[in-house]
Amino acid sequence: MNPKLLELATRHGALKVRIDQQRRQLAQHALPLEAALAKGDTVLKGVDWLKHHPAAVGAAVVAIVIAKPKRAWRWARRGVFLWRGWQAAKSTILGERG
Known part of the structure; x- marks a missing residue:
């Protein structure tokens, strides 16, 4: 296999691993925000009910x-x-x- 292609494949694999780690970190950091947004959705559903009734x-x-x-x-x-x-x-x- 071409050494340059091998190097690119290795870098590509390392970047994929790094991206996966960053996604997991982002998901963990977003948990409190997700809970707050869920409460906001509940409030908006109540407001929507009031508008329709x-x-x-x-x-x-x-x-x-x-x-x-x-x-x-x-x-x-x-x-x-x-x-x-x-x-x-x-x-x-x-x-x-x-």
């Missing part, structure tokens, strides 16, 4: 208002505060202007 959300709000109006207003204010904070954070992260 407005009647259920409305019924829950009506029930809360009938049960404890003062508490409902307090939670509504908190909700608006959180919603505004989310909108501000989203626009900052995504660079949107609104």
